[in-house]
Amino acid sequence: MGPELIEKIKADMAYEFARTAPPDGFPAFHDISTERHISDEFYELEQAHLWPKTWVLAGRSEDVPNPGDYVTFDDLGVPILIVRGTDGEINGYYNTCQHRGAPVVRDPRGSSRRLRCQYHSWTYDIDDGALVSVPDERDFVDLDWQERCLPRVRCETLGGFVFVNRDLDASPLIDWLGTAADMFTPFQTSTLREVYRESRIVPCNWKVTAEAFLEVYHFRHIHSHDGVSVLDNRGAAMGLYPNGHSRMITPYSKQNLERSGLASWDDWRHLNHGQLGAIDTVPAMVDCTSTAISLFPNAIIPLGSYGFPINLFWPIDKRTTRLDWIYYAVPPEGQDRFDPSDLPDHWSARRAVYNQIMAEDEMNMAPMQRSMESPALTGIPINYQERRIWHLHEEIDRVIGPDRIPERMRMQQLLDPYVER
Known part of the structure; x- marks a missing residue:
């Protein structure tokens, strides 16, 4: 201005x-x-x-001040999880375990260095959503761990405000705002x-x-x-x-x-x-x-x-x-x-x-x-x-x-x- x-x-x-x-x-x-x-x-x-397909405001960076801090965001009609990674970056994932669909976290906010589903304890990494632990893995035939990562949503910040977009191919936030x-x-x-x-x-x-x-x-x-x-x-x-x-x-x-x-x-x-x-x-x-x-x-x-x-x-x-x-x-x-x-x-x-x-x-x-x-x-x-x-x-x-x-x-x-x- x-x-x-x-x-x-x-x-x-x-x-x-x-x-x-x-x-x-x-x-x-x-x-x-x-x-x-x-x-x-x-x-x-x-x-x-x-x-x-569009960027929406989802919160503030101080909502997740430290690595592992997370908040949930449900205003797009689907469960989304916003979490700060160990590298300080804020990531967005669907709050949906890739086993039976239970929420990965239940509380609206919290902190954890691992995202562990409370139903069967499938566990995901906060930095990239990778599946890192499956109890009784022996009972799954040909389980593809890469395929079962926690699905991402786009998550970017501007001036302390956090925006999310479900479209992984969306333009960067700063370009979209122009x-x-x-x-x-x-x-x-x-x-x-x-x-x-x-x-x-x-x-x-x-x-x-x-x-x-x-x-x-x-x-x-x-x-x-x-x-x-x-x-x-x-x-x-x-x-x-x-x-x-x-x-x-x-x-x-x-x-x-x-x-x-x-x-x-x-x-x-x-x-x-x-x-x-x-x-x-x-x-x-x-x-x-x-x-x-x-x-x-x-x-x-x-x-x-x-x-x-x-x-x-x-x-x-x-x-x-x-x-x-x-x-x-x-x-x-x-x-x-x-x-x-x-x-x-x-x-x-x-x-x-x-x-x-x-x-x-x-x-x-x-x-x-x-x-x-x-x-x-x-x-x-x-x-x-x-x-x-x-x-x-x-x-x-x-x-x-x-x-x-x-x-x-x-x-x-x-x-x-x-x-x-």
């Missing part, structure tokens, strides 16, 4: 405030089929071709630690939850208090990245500018956040806007100068989603972590504010799902302000493979000329 990008964002905001229509030549969007949110057919395509990764550079993410986490089960498709955070067209209607909205959606500057990632920088409203002591929407300077503090390398723009990045397919991150939450959307079935948000910040001086059960008052106050914002968004999700399943809604029209939603759906189709998707549900690929490379 260097000076050139910040100046581009400022110029984009000025353009957005001044425009009277979408840019010349911007494509007209057809309706998005509601079947993408409600049909078994599309849900099954996602399960077969989207989630097994320029979207630059947005995190000023935040010193390797120094951040979990402040607290929340989780909700929401009765709607996972894309309904994700789409709520991909536009600010709704903001003044849902998040206004006493008639005052914090943001001005008319100036929202959006950027589309390859691989479905995107950003959205939204200026403060007039009322919020006055409350913050700012002269204008582009009067970007560092603000005092009291005991929450600030990361000194974060640019002033972040203090005077809503600065958000989305990582395809299911992570929305509203960045802040003192830390940020990561919103994650995990499908349970076609009409049920687990919505998580995990807040990260620099721990108090002299401490290496936060204690979520005993947060300082200023963090408890911040937690209450953010949880209220999430509750306001969540309020619409179940009713929207019911309406999508109604014959009254035959398609979803998307406007220029909502183009990040279109970008998400285009990438879903590209990962699944357009030819696999029935034409009535398929997205027209329109936004490539607007993607920043």
Whole structure:
């Protein structure tokens, strides 16, 4: 997030405030089929071709600080094990013993220099998943030890965050993130630690939850208090990245500018956040806007100068989603972590504010799902302000493979000329 990008964002905001229509030549969007949110057919395509082929956030490197430390990860619908090897590298395996399918580890976290199934004690190496011990080996005829290694998943880190991908042929994480990764550079993410986490089960498709955070067209209607909205959606500057990632920088409203002591929407300077503090390398723009990045397919991150939450959307079935948000910040001086059960008052106050914002968004999700399943809604029209939603759906189709998707549900690929490379 260097000076050139910040100046581009400022110029984009000025353009957005001044425009009277979408840019010349911007494509007209057809309706998005509601079947993408409600049909078994599309849900099954996602399960077969989207989630097994994409990088997802699975935790933090400090979750497994020492060789042999492990955590389990089940959010992709299959049991996965993340373990730090003796060489310090973090590895990912399926948590599935290659004998009778029992989990190799049962506890959600622990530490062991060998991964030993508690059913029959088949044992695997933490560095490469090799099968190293089989009780009563004499009773197996022609047992191929090489073939019975613990199956791997891709596991890579960026700035302390751990990502996994079930596709062993996937592009490296840093290539997949591309320029979207630059947005995190000023935040010193390797120094951040979990402040607290929340989780909700929401009765709607996972894309309904994700789409709520991909536009600010709704903001003044849902998040206004006493008639005052914090943001001005008319100036929202959006950027589309390859691989479905995107950003959205939204200026403060007039009322919020006055409350913050700012002269204008582009009067970007560092603000005092009291005991929450600030990361000194974060640019002033972040203090005077809503600065958000989305990582395809299911992570929305509203960045802040003192830390940020990561919103994650995990499908349970076609009409049920687990919505998580995990807040990260620099721990108090002299401490290496936060204690979520005993947060300082200023963090408890911040937690209450953010949880209220999430509750306001969540309020619409179940009713929207019911309406999508109604014959009254035959398609979803998307406007220029909502183009990040279109970008998400285009990438879903590209990962699944357009030819696999029935034409009535398929997205027209329109936004490539607007993607920043």
